[in-house]
Amino acid sequence: MSIAKPYTYAENTTPGSTIPHTLLPFLQSQSQNTLTRLYQKPSSCLSIFRLLGSLERQLIMNLLWLESAIPASTMAAWVVRDGKKYYDEALATLFRLHILPTSTVKLALNPTFKTSFRQAITGSGSSGSFGVPAEKEDKHPPFSVESLDGYALERWETILHYMVSSGTGQHPTRPSQGVLFLLERSGLMASIRGSPLQITSAGFQFLLHSPHAQLWDLLLQYLHMAEERQMDLVEVLSFLFMLSTMQLGREYSIENLGVSQKAMLEDLRDYGLIYQRRPSSKRFSPTRLSTTLTSSSPPLPTSTGTSSGPKEGFIVLETNYRIYAYTDNPLQTSVLNLFVALKYRFPNLVVGSITRDSVKKALSNGISADQIISYLISHAHPQMRKNNPLLPVTVQDQIRLWELEKNRLKSQEGYLYTAFASQADYEFVLNYAKELDVVLWENTAKRCFFGSLDGHANIRGFIERRTSGSTS
Structure with a gap:
């Protein structure tokens, strides 16, 4: 048995590429019984293998054809000091997926996973987990x-x-x-x-x-x-x-x-x-x-989707807030319309401007200034990518200022309590409201304070009890 340099995974892989697939945390949260049932299908084992990192895949392949468990120390001996962190992380991932046992003494693949994965890569078995092809019909040929x-x-x-x-x-x-x-x-x-x-x-x-x-x-x-x-x-x-x-x-x-x-x-x-x-x-x-669900191939035949756009980018932003979008895709145009005031549309070009009103409209829909800027950066035209910084700083700052302008005032429903008979009454009720943590604003000089909607019933009851007690 040999393990081909696990440490090269750490040396040659960028940090971004080590981020696990979004499905893996969900799988790791499932019970061992659920995952073992899943591993009964060779297609499931093959798909999960594709989603794993290169080091996890390497560990599986080195254990796949062994008929008995091997000491964990034997495997660890092939790992250099600089690669131990990545080796331990890979083992932890396989432990949580119940592909490897949680025992740290010996290593062996989950028997169900091992049997199914062997079938997947050798083409043996007849479970039909890769689908059963339908018989050909002369009446309706397959869709191209x-x-x-x-x-x-x-x-x-x-x-x-x-x-x-x-x-x-x-x-x-x-x-x-x-x-x-x-x-x-x-x-x-x-x-x-x-x-x-x-x-x-x-x-x-x-x-x-x-x-x-x-x-x-x-x-x-x-x-x-x-x-x-x-x-x-x-x-x-x-x-x-x-x-x-x-x-x-x-x-x-x-x-x-x-x-x-x-x-x-x-x-x-x-x-x-x-x-x-x-x-x-x-x-x-x-x-x-x-x-393409578990592969790195693109899931759409063209790059016309909203999120991808043309691979090289299609937006040009000028310092005067004018935007030129080289696209004829209605989806991309609709996205721009969320935060851009569109003015002209040509066969392959859309022209508009980023205005205070257009940004406020986007902000009111829950879109943040950073999201707008991120979209413009990720879809910038190649010509713009020669600039440093990529987007005009004045435009970025103004978009953020418009967001701050929107966030200057915050409204909250509640009740204003005034007309207290004495300073002692005011402070007594105010302290009670503070104990409930429902005071939003107070003015001692004018003997008034503003309480949240949730605390009104308790404060009103407290005032009524105090009033009735003083009158009696």
Whole structure:
């Protein structure tokens, strides 16, 4: 047995690349029984292996073909001092995933994981965990890859376009009720006092992420709701992992799917992860959104999504607050409309200005100044990237000043207590209110103070008891 320099992981990997996949903390929070059930599927083991860091993968491969456990000291002997921190972190990750036992004396892979992962990489076994291809039909040939890409892009952009156009007076295509419920539960959109759903600060931050990260943000919320919807979490995870290992452009049968997995078909159609000719169809085709769930390949066929935009950037910002956006994508235009006063639209160019009113409108929707600046930086045109600093400092400062201007005053409902008979009465009631921690403002000279709404009932009762006691 040999271990090929674990310390090179620490030397050659940037700190940003060691950030674990967003799904791993969720998996680590699950019970050993749940994970062992999940590891019964070879496709799940392969997908989780893909999500792990390079050092975790290396440890698994070195233990995979061993028939018995080895002393932990034997493995640790191959680790140099500078790499011990990363080695210990990798072991801790595998412990929490129950891929390795928590024992520090000997190391051996979880038997269920080892058996399934061996099947995954050798092609043995007949569990059908990678999907059962549907028989070919002469009547309906399989959907082409180009058609599947177009379908996935249209469904995904419908969701994003609805988010950025909500509350603007526009009327984009409305996603399904299930998608809207997921957006609200995830905090990306919110209804304020019964108003229609509007994008939140978290929703705008969501738009800054890559399509891959956006997709997993929604799927994680979907996983959190599995138990609430009386769905088997293991079946849900297994189906997502199964989709990530399927072949793009091929049709698969639904006959071998579990109850929870069949219930997921409608949701996954709405998200653009799978395509079915009819809701009652006995076959489905995975789209690129699902086949890239556990890979580093882009989940969308083009870079026209809101969060990605053209890879090289498309926004030019001048010191006079004028913005030139070289795009003809309605999604990108809608995002700009959240904080830019748009003036002209040409076939491949949108012109507008960042104004006090446009920024105040964005701030009122929960979008922060730093988020606006971050969006402009991440989508800056290559020509702007030659500047240092990238964005004009005057524009950045003014956007933040407009935010400070909005935050100068804060309103809070409550009651003003005045007309006390004496200074002693005033101080007696004030001290009682302070004990309740409900005093928002006080003025001793005028014998008045302002209390929060929550404390009014207690203060009023205290005053009434004091008054009745003094009169009696």
